[in-house]
Structure formats: structure tokens, C-alpha cells
Amino acid sequence: MRPDAPQPIRLADYTPPAWRAETVRLVFDLAPRGAKVHAKIRFIRGEGPEGPLRLDGQKLMLMAAKLDGRDVFHDVALDADGLTLAGPLPDAFDLETTVEIDPEANTELEGLYLSNGIYCTQCEAEGFRKITYFPDRPDVMATYSVRIEAPASTPVLLSNGEPGEAGALPDGRLFAEWHDPWPKPSYLFALVAGNLVAHRDRFTTASGRAVDLGIWVRPGDESRCEYAMDALKRSMRWDEEAYGREYDLSVFNIVAVDDFNMGAMENKGLNIFNSKYVLASPETAGDRDYELIEGIIAHEYFHNWTGNRITCRDWFQLCLKEGLTVFRDQQFSADMRSEPVKRIDDVKMLRARQFREDAGPLAHPVRPEQFIEINNFYTATVYEKGAELIRMLHLMVGPKAYRQALDLYFERHDGQACTIEQWLDVFQTVTNRDLTQFKLWYSQAGTPRVTVSEGWKPGKYTLTLRQDVPSTPGAPSKKPMAIPVAFGLLGQGGRELVEPGVLELTEPEQTWTFDLDERPVPSLLRGFSAPVILDRRSTAAERAFLLAHDSDPFNRWEAARAMALEALMGAEPVAPFAEALRLAIADADLDPAFRALLLTLPGDDELARETWARGRQADPDAIHAASETAKAALAEALEPELRALYTAMESPGPYSPDAAAAGRRALRNACLGLLSRRPVGPSLAEAQAKAPSMSERLPALAALLHAGAPAAEPALAAFAEEWKADPLVMDKWYLLQATTPREGTLARVKTLSEDPSFAWKTPNRFRSLVAAFSTNHFCFHAADGSGYRFLADWLLKLDPLNPQTAARVAGAFETWRRYDDARQSLIRAELERIARAPALSRDLTEIVTRMLG
Ligand code: PHE
Ligand code: ZN
Numbered sequence: 001m002r003p004d005a006p007q008p009i010r011l012a013d014y015t016p017p018a019w020r021a022e023t024v025r026l027v028f029d030l031a032p033r034g035a036k037v038h039a040k041i042r043f044i045r046g047e048g049p050e051g052p053l054r055l056d057g058q059k060l061m062l063m064a065a066k067l068d069g070r071d072v073f074h075d076v077a078l079d080a081d082g083l084t085l086a087g088p089l090p091d092a093f094d095l096e097t098t099v100e101i102d103p104e105a106n107t108e109l110e111g112l113y114l115s116n117g118i119y120c121t122q123c124e125a126e127g128f129r130k131i132t133y134f135p136d137r138p139d140v141m142a143t144y145s146v147r148i149e150a151p152a153s154t155p156v157l158l159s160n161g162e163p164g165e166a167g168a169l170p171d172g173r174l175f176a177e178w179h180d181p182w183p184k185p186s187y188l189f190a191l192v193a194g195n196l197v198a199h200r201d202r203f204t205t206a207s208g209r210a211v212d213l214g215i216w217v218r219p220g221d222e223s224r225c226e227y228a229m230d231a232l233k234r235s236m237r238w239d240e241e242a243y244g245r246e247y248d249l250s251v252f253n254i255v256a257v258d259d260f261n262m263g264a265m266e267n268k269g270l271n272i273f274n275s276k277y278v279l280a281s282p283e284t285a286g287d288r289d290y291e292l293i294e295g296i297i298a299h300e301y302f303h304n305w306t307g308n309r310i311t312c313r314d315w316f317q318l319c320l321k322e323g324l325t326v327f328r329d330q331q332f333s334a335d336m337r338s339e340p341v342k343r344i345d346d347v348k349m350l351r352a353r354q355f356r357e358d359a360g361p362l363a364h365p366v367r368p369e370q371f372i373e374i375n376n377f378y379t380a381t382v383y384e385k386g387a388e389l390i391r392m393l394h395l396m397v398g399p400k401a402y403r404q405a406l407d408l409y410f411e412r413h414d415g416q417a418c419t420i421e422q423w424l425d426v427f428q429t430v431t432n433r434d435l436t437q438f439k440l441w442y443s444q445a446g447t448p449r450v451t452v453s454e455g456w457k458p459g460k461y462t463l464t465l466r467q468d469v470p471s472t473p474g475a476p477s478k479k480p481m482a483i484p485v486a487f488g489l490l491g492q493g494g495r496e497l498v499e500p501g502v503l504e505l506t507e508p509e510q511t512w513t514f515d516l517d518e519r520p521v522p523s524l525l526r527g528f529s530a531p532v533i534l535d536r537r538s539t540a541a542e543r544a545f546l547l548a549h550d551s552d553p554f555n556r557w558e559a560a561r562a563m564a565l566e567a568l569m570g571a572e573p574v575a576p577f578a579e580a581l582r583l584a585i586a587d588a589d590l591d592p593a594f595r596a597l598l599l600t601l602p603g604d605d606e607l608a609r610e611t612w613a614r615g616r617q618a619d620p621d622a623i624h625a626a627s628e629t630a631k632a633a634l635a636e637a638l639e640p641e642l643r644a645l646y647t648a649m650e651s652p653g654p655y656s657p658d659a660a661a662a663g664r665r666a667l668r669n670a671c672l673g674l675l676s677r678r679p680v681g682p683s684l685a686e687a688q689a690k691a692p693s694m695s696e697r698l699p700a701l702a703a704l705l706h707a708g709a710p711a712a713e714p715a716l717a718a719f720a721e722e723w724k725a726d727p728l729v730m731d732k733w734y735l736l737q738a739t740t741p742r743e744g745t746l747a748r749v750k751t752l753s754e755d756p757s758f759a760w761k762t763p764n765r766f767r768s769l770v771a772a773f774s775t776n777h778f779c780f781h782a783a784d785g786s787g788y789r790f791l792a793d794w795l796l797k798l799d800p801l802n803p804q805t806a807a808r809v810a811g812a813f814e815t816w817r818r819y820d821d822a823r824q825s826l827i828r829a830e831l832e833r834i835a836r837a838p839a840l841s842r843d844l845t846e847i848v849t850r851m852l853g
Contacts, residue, residue: 006842008370011316017135018048021142026132030119030150030193032104035112036063039099039132041142044092053085053095056129056136059111060099068093083133097133106130107761107801115259116218118194119154120272124265125315125374128186138185139313139417145179146191154193156216158253160184160268180268182248183415185311190267192216192255199225203236205246211236215278216255224279227657228254228293235298238332243406245305254278254297258727259762261804262378264296266303273300276728276764282655284729286695287662294336299329305410313417315374319366319442320423322378323386327394330387337659340553341593347528347554350388354380354531356609358447360814361853363472367420367442372846375804381445388531389441395502395529396438396484397431405430437482437506445472448481450505452536456519461489463522466509467532473853480508486529486552489520494549502529521545526552533613538562540572544580553594560584560598565610567634568602568627578637585667586641592649593663599670601631604741604777605815612818619820620781624741635677646671646684655693662695669699673706682709689715698732705740727759731768738772745779746786753794760798763805770794774812781819785826788813792830795844796837803841810834810847828852 022042029036043053058081065073067085077084085095106113111130112121121131129136146159151173157166161180168174198214199222205211213232215225232254239245249269260274277296280289306328307321334342357363357380364377366386371377394402408426420442424435448469455462465485469478488500497520503512514520521542525534546559563580566572585595602610607627608618635642649668651661672688675681681703688700689711701719704712716733723729738749752758752769759765770791774780780787791812799806816827834840835848 005845006372008372009374010370011314011367012369014314014316016048017046017137017140018051019043019053019135020046021135021140024134024142024144025146026144027147028149028191030103030148030154032114033102034100035103037099037101037132038096039134040094040096041134042092042094046140052087053089054082054135055085055133056082056126057099057133058082058130060101060130060133062097062099062133064096064098066096069096082129099132101131108804109259109261109763109802110804112191113259115257117154118196118218118255118257119150119192120194120255120257121189121191121267122261122265122272123189123267124187126187128189131189134186136186137314138187138311141183141185141311141415141417143180143183144189145177147175147177148191148193149173149175150193154195156192156194156196156198158190158192158216158255158270160188160190160270162250162269180249182268182309184268184308185417188266188268188308188311190265190270190272192270192272194255195219196255197222199229201229201233203233203247203252205236206240207246209246210250211247212251214251214253216253217275217279218256221256221275221279224281224284227280227290228278228297231294231297232301234294234336235301235332238298238335239302239305239328242331242335243305243328243403245410247304248309252301254300258764261763261802261808264300266300266307268304268308271300274764276731279728280657282657282693282695284694284723284726286698286732287657287665289694290657290662291333291337295329295333298332299325302328302332309415310410310413311417313419315371315377316367316369317419318374318377319382319386319389320418320420322383323366323388324390324423326383326387327390330391338591338593338663340557341591341597341659341663343527343554344557344594344597346384350380350384350531351609352606354384355447355533356605356815357381357811358385358445358472359470359609359613360817361473361851362811362814362847363445365443365445369443373807373843375843376807376846385531392441392484392530393427393438395486396504397427397433401427401431437480440479440481444469444478444481445475446470446478448483448530448532450483450485450525450530450532450534452522452524452534454522459515459517461514461516461520462511463487463503463514464509464511465503465505467505473850480506482506483530483532485524486526488523488526488550488552489514489516490523490546490549491516491518491520494545494551496551500526500551523550523552523555525555525558527554528558540566540576544576547580547584556584557594557597561602564601565607568607568630569610569623570626570630574630574633574637578634581634582638582641585638585645591663592667593659596663596666596670599667599674601627601634605775608777608815608818617820618818620777620823621783624778631674632677635674638674639678639680642671642675643680646675651696655695665695669696672699672703676703676707682707682711685709686711686715694729694732698736702736702740705736706742708742727762727765731764734765734768735772738769739776741776741778745776746773746782746790749773750790760794761801763802766794766798766805767809770798771809771812774809780812781823783822785823785830788827788830792834795834799837799841799844800839803843806841807843807847810844810851813851816851 025040027038065076103112103114110122110127148157157176159178161178164177166176196216197219198216201213203211254271256273256275256278258275264273277293302325306324312320405427448467451466453464483505485503489497491497543559543563547556550556563577567574567577604623607623611618649664685700685703774791795806831848831852
């Protein structure tokens with residue numbers, strides 16, 4: 001640790017604020033440099049220990065300060081992180097400050113910045129302190145009124161809440177007023193000023209309130225907002241129907257910006273989005289983009305109640321809003337599309353990102369107990385595992401009690417900044433259940449392993465479950481958790497021998513006994529009822545049986561995945577898996593989207609995780625070779641069926657983004673993926689690459705690249721020529737190349753990254769090339785360390801400009817202990833090189849230090 005190393009902030013040290021802000025009046029005079037922010041804040045004493053007024057502030061130039069109209073400019077003490085005003089202070093007073101800030105120089109994309117000529121803000125988690133001096137913590141909730149003055153070149157002026165007066169000033173500049181009646185924490189403040197056009201619509205709430213909806217984009221993009229608008233209206237209706245939650249303002253605006261560190265932000269009444277998650281047309285966006293747009297629009301909208309009306313007391317409670325809101329958006333997408341397909345997709349993501357995190361040096365509880373940089377805790381654990389905890393509660397108490405608990409949550413805590421204790425207490429009140437043990441899910445990191453053993457003697461079947469919670473950094477020993485295991489017992493032909501139910505595993509080991517006439521095949525952890533690793537030695541025959549007969553679609557898929565893992569790791573022959581797949585993919589009763597999932601085989605990263613979980617070091621070259629061989633054999637065995645399906649799934653009409661049409665395309669593209677390993681592949685792909693929709697073109701291009709087909713290069717060049725003016729489409733072009741698992745990819749990626757046209761300061765572009773390359777398992781883990789060096793070089797280059805994104809992308813190294821000693825020492829050397837860099841950001845320092853552990 002360096003002598004100046006920042007100290008961690010701890011949950012245990014929480015104290016309420018000494019001063020609360022009640023009302024905030026902000027006046028912005030916008031300019032790229034020297035923008036002026038005038039703030040008038042009404043302060044009252046809080047419950048916290050008495051003390052001076054301490055306000056957060058960073059990179060602000062203080063020009064004036066007044067207390068109740070009296071000049072206090074010379075009384076405030078300034079430092080790099082804020083200002084202090086010593087007493088004696090009255091119990092309530094107005095503080096006025098004027099600061100200057102430089103949006104143009106803001107490359108961190110936190111606070112007020114410029115993106116392609118658009119002024120916009122990002123305040124979560126601690127960005128408001130880069131706009132004005134304020135107690136920048138979520139338990140300080142105030143009402144805001146805002147005035148924006150800006151040059152005529154940025155005529156659209158937006159902020160939170162309801163619009164007020166607007167017009168022109170005598171000097172030709174423009175102004176607009178906004179007032180937000182709902183008290184909110186500073187992280188939900190937002191402002192936008194730009195030359196924007198709106199895609200408008202209207203929504204009438206269940207109680208009859210008319211809401212003006214606007215999606216604001218750069219001129220020319222307004223035709224690509226239709227799907228996002230449709231998703232927004234469906235989200236608003238769904239939240240009324242599923243949760244009884246109505247929208248609470250007369251306007252709801254969304255703005256799309258090109259430079260954004262994350263996906264989107266739920267600012268009150270003014271959501272700001274990464275343009276990637278708003279703009280879509282059939283020619284420019286793929287099915288997966290449409291799905292993400294729908295899910296993220298819903299997610300941000302749902303935050304209006306879970307996050308905004310009820311917010312977090314402190315950042316340790318981040319999962320209070322994120323876990324719940326992710327769960328809600330998952331429910332919404334399941335309702336809009338296919339529930340099992342959505343569940344399988346979510347579990348794939350959970351395993352790929354969260355299980356990986358939970359098993360490595362960055363593991364942390366869903367509610368962390370300390371942090372150095374809060375931006376480093378917007379993680380798969382807080383979000384996705386956080387959502388799994390809500391899903392378990394939902395399963396354990398049932399949908400009716402769940403709804404009652406949520407109603408009580410909104411009734412009790414509307415307008416408050418809350419904790420996980422308060423969240424769990426509504427469930428305790430409604431159900432009378434003691435959730436003490438369940439609460440361990442919030443404090444114990446690591447993925448529990450549940451080991452299954454069975455006993456059978458005619459008439460009696462016993463099922464024993466044992467749980468082990470692994471140690472994680474800083475937490476060597478764990479207590480047994482409450483794990484709901486949804487199950488069924490299947491007899492011949494797939495008949496359910498008992499009423500399917502839920503076993504609640506609460507002890508280190510428990511046994512259940514069933515009186516049965518035939519020995520069952522158990523179907524365990526149905527629907528993935530808990531975020532655990534289920535360890536059951538099963539035979540190939542049992543897996544094929546479950547794939548064919550389980551009434552739980554998740555476990556049917558799970559059986560196929562287990563077979564795929566064995567085949568791809570070379571542990572079992574390919575033939576039985578091919579036979580099981582042959583039957584399943586030809587089953588016309590199965591949803592095409594579901595069949596597509598059966599055909600999408602585990603990637604190298606998953607195989608490496610599995611290898612390591614089985615106690616062996618992962619060798620990326622060997623993994624790649626074995627899995628490529630198995631995939632080729634599978635493609636050969638199934639070629640006739642794949643070709644038939646490929647033809648049968650051809651779209652009959654023009655592109656439609658709906659789930660059924662997307663499912664057919666997904667199945668067709670999954671067939672193409674395998675067929676690209678056959679001689680027929682390139683010609684199919686070449687033809688499909690000329691299709692009008694991006695959902696067809698992109699997978700076709702990927703297949704050509706993957707096969708190393710001669711047609712790949714001209715197709716890539718034609719694609720770039722056609723889309724060079726469209727950054728979102730070009731991101732796909734970069735990503736395609738960066739993720740191709742072939743020799744030579746790194747050389748190509750390097751060439752692309754050195755080209756002056758590579759706009760690496762835009763996070764989307766950086767991610768589409770550099771971060772995307774780090775997910776290319778085969779190339780990133782090249783034995784000579786060239787992939788590691790490439791990533792480290794780029795992290796060092798990005799860090800001074802955008803530490804948040806650099807730290808996030810650095811997570812590519814979190815799996816380093818999985819690999820052979822030679823690779824481990826190469827990665828360690830890169831991590832140490834990063835750690836030694838002068839003036840490394842707090843964000844990257846924390847991540848690298850934890851990874852080096
Ligand atoms: N709160 C945002 C979301 O989940 C994510 C976000 C965090 C965006 C921090 C920007 C900065 O929905
Ligand atoms: Zn969120």
C-alpha cells in the first residue's frame with residue numbers, strides 16, 4: 001500500500017447527516033469552459049452528531065459564498081474533496097455558492113460533461129459533487145428547482161420534474177425552468193442541453209393522469225426511437241398491473257448520449273441513456289439489441305419507484321434498488337417474451353459474470369461492508385446476485401405474500417432512504433417468517449455448493465443435500481445458508497412421482513425421504529431456484545432422460561448443458577450428446593428460441609471455469625482445441641438436421657422484432673454457427689450476409705470470420721464502407737473482429753487500435769475493441785502474454801481520462817488464478833506494472849490491488 005492510499009469507507013461507520021438539505025435552487029449558465037453554477041440550498045440540522053457544515057465538492061472553482069445573504073467566502077475552508085464551514089451556525093439557513101466548472105475538460109463522464117456537443121450530467125454515485133458543493137450522500141433528500149441558461153446552439157434544455165417557464169433572454173441566449181416536487185437524493189439530479197429532437201408520445205396512467213413522453217436524440221436519429229418508446233409504454237402499464245405503481249409526473253423524458261460509462265441512468269423524470277440502448281432499426285440493430293433496449297428502458301423506468309421514491313440510505317445498500325429493479329425488469333421481460341428462455345439467458349449471464357466474480361479475488365457480498373471507490377461496486381454481484389435474492393424471497397413466500405410485502409414496502413417507506421433491514425422487515429411483517437438466516441445471503445460472499453447424494457431401496461428413496469460455502473477474500477469461514485431447492489421426482493416417461501415443491505436446505509446437511517414404488521430421477525434446482533452450484537454425479541443416460549422428459553424447461557436445458565460440457569471437455573464422447581440434441585432440435589413443440597439455446601454451446605471461458613472448478617488448472621489452448629474438435633464433430637453428426645432447420649427457420653416476411661420472430665432467427669443463426677464448421681457453411685453465410693436486417697447480417701459475418709472464409713474480408717470492407725458514419729453500427733464491426741477466435745486476431749486488433757480513426761475515448765468504442773478482445777478467451781490468453789500486455793497498455797492509457805471504465809475493463813484479469821503457472825506469472829507482471837504506474841486512479845488502484853490480493 002502506498003502511504004497516501006485512500007482509506008476504505010465502512011458500513012459499520014454510518015452516521016446520519018449532521019445537516020440536511022431541504023430545498024435546492026440551481027441556476028446554470030452553460031459554457032464549455034467556465035460554466036457557472038449558482039446554488040441556493042436551505043439547510044436544517046440533521047440527526048447526526050453536531051459539527052461544522054461539511055460539503056462535498058471536487059474540481060470546483062468557488063467564486064462566491066453567502067450564508068443567509070452574508071458573505072462567508074473567506075470563512076469557508078477548501079480542500080480537494082470539499083468545503084467546511086465552522087460554526088456557530090443557526091438551526092436553519094440558506095447557503096448560496098457560485099462555482100465554475102469545465103464540462104469540456106470532463107473526460108471521466110461523471111458530473112457535467114459534453115458528449116458530441118450535448119451537455120449532460122451523470123451524478124450516480126458521487127458525481128453531483130463535481131457540479132456544486134453539497135452533502136452528496138443518498139440519505140439527504142431535497143426538492144430541486146433548476147434554471148438553465150444556454151447559448152442558442154443548444155436549444156433543448158431539460159432537467160428533472162415538471163417544466164416551468166422557458167424562453168429567450170435579451171442577449172439571445174435561451175433559458176428554461178424546471179421544478180421537481182419529489183424529494184430526491186443528489187445522485188438523481190440531471191440536466192441536459194443540446195440540439196436535440198424528440199420522438200414524442202403520450203401515456204395515460206391507470207388513474208387518468210396524462211403523461212407527455214419524449215425520447216430526445218440527435219437530429220436524424222428520431223426514426224430509430226420507435227421500439228424504445230413502445231417498450232416505455234409497455235413498462236409503464238406493466239408496473240401498474242404487476243406492482244400497482246403509477247408514474248408521478250406529467251412528463252417523462254429520455255435522452256440518448258453517445259458517451260456514457262454505463263447502460264443508462266434513472267434520474268427522476270429524465271433518464272439518460274447510452275444511445276446503444278435506445279436507438280434501433282432493423283438495419284442497424286440486432287435482436288439482442290432490441291431485447292436489451294426493452295429490458296433497460298424497463299429497468300430505468302421501474303427505478304422510479306424502486307430507487308427514486310424509495311432510495312438507499314447509503315451506498316452499501318445499493319442492492320436495495322438494483323437487485324430489486326433487476327428482478328422487476330426480469331419479470332417484465334419474461335412476461336413480454338418467453339419465461340423459460342428469459343430465465344435461461346439470465347442464468348447464463350449470472351454464471352458467466354457473477355459466479356466468475358464470486359470465485360475470484362474481487363468476490364464481495366451482495367451488500368459489501370467496505371469500499372474504497374463505490375464505482376467499483378456496480379457489479380454482477382450487487383445487480384444480478386442481488387436480483388436472485390429477491391427471486392428466492394418471491395419463491396419462498398409465494399406471489400401473493402410477495403405482492404403484499406411490496407405494497408407494505410411502498411406504504412411504509414415512500415419518500416425515505418432505506419436499508420436492507422427495512423426491506424426484509426416488510427417480509428417478516430407480512431409472513432411472520434424469521435429471515436435471520438436468509439439475511440446471510442446479503443453478507444456472505446461466495447457461491448454455495450450443494451452436493452447431492454441419493455439412496456434407494458425398493459419403496460424408499462432418500463435425497464441428501466449438503467451445502468458448502470467457500471471462503472472468499474477477507475471471509476474465511478461461513479455459516480450455512482437458507483437455500484430453496486425447487487424439485488421434482490420423475491418416473492418412467494417423465495411422470496411426476498410426487499407433487500413438485502421446494503426443499504428448504506438450512507442445515508449443513510439434510511435428508512428427505514419419499515415413499516415411492518419406482519426409483520426416480522430427481523430434477524433439482526428447477527428454474528434455478530437458488531444461485532448455487534449443484535453438484536450431482538449423473539449419468540449420460542439420466543441427462544438425456546431429463547432433456548427429453550423434464551417438465552421444467554430450465555432443467556431440460558440444464559441437462560443439455562451438462563452433456564455439452566462433458567463432450568466439449570473431451571470427458572465423454574460426442575455421439576450420445578449429438579443424438580439427444582438431434583431429437584430435441586427436431587421437436588416442433590419446442591419454442592425455437594429454446595431450441596436455439598440448446599444449440600448454443602458453452603464458450604471457452606465457461607470451459608475454463610468448469611475445468612478450474614473441477615480442481616485442475618485451465619490451459620486455454622488445450623480447452624480451445626478440444627472444444628473445437630467436439631463442435632466440429634457435432635456439426636458433422638447433425639449436418640442434415642441443421643441444414644433442414646436452417647431452411648425451415650427462414651423468415652417469411654419483413655423484419656419484426658417480436659419474440660417469436662427473434663426466436664426463429666436465433667435458431668437459424670445457431671444452426672449457421674455450427675454449420676460454419678462444415679464445407680457448406682461459408683456459402684450459406686455469404687448469402688445471409690447480404691440480408692437487409694442486422695439480426696441476419698451480423699451472425700453471417702461472424703460465421704465467415706470464424707471459418708476464415710475468403711469472403712470474410714470483402715464482406716467486412718463492404719460493411720465498413722456502408723456504415724462508417726454510424727458509430728453504433730461500427731462498434732459491431734470492431735467487436736466482430738476483436739472476438740474472432742483465430743490466430744492473427746491480436747495483430748488485427750492492434751492495427752485497428754492504432755488507427756487515428758479509433759475513437760477510444762468513447763467508452764462504447766473502447767469496449768467494442770479493447771474490452772471485447774479481452775473476452776476472446778483463446779486470443780487474450782495467448783501463451784506468450786501478448787494479449788495481457790495489450791490490455792494492460794490500454795488500461796494505462798485510458799485510466800487518466802476515464803478511470804471508471806478502465807477499472808471495469810480491468811476485471812478481465814480477475815480469473816487469473818485459474819490458469820497455468822506460466823500464464824499466472826505473466827498476468828501478475830502486468831498487474832504489478834499497472835499498480836506501479838504513477839498517478840494511477842483510485843478506481844484502478846483498488847481493483848488491481850484486490851486482484852493481486
Ligand atoms: N443506476 C444505473 C442503473 O442501474 C446504473 C448507473 C450507475 C449508471 C452509475 C451510471 C452510473 O440502472
Ligand atoms: Zn439500476
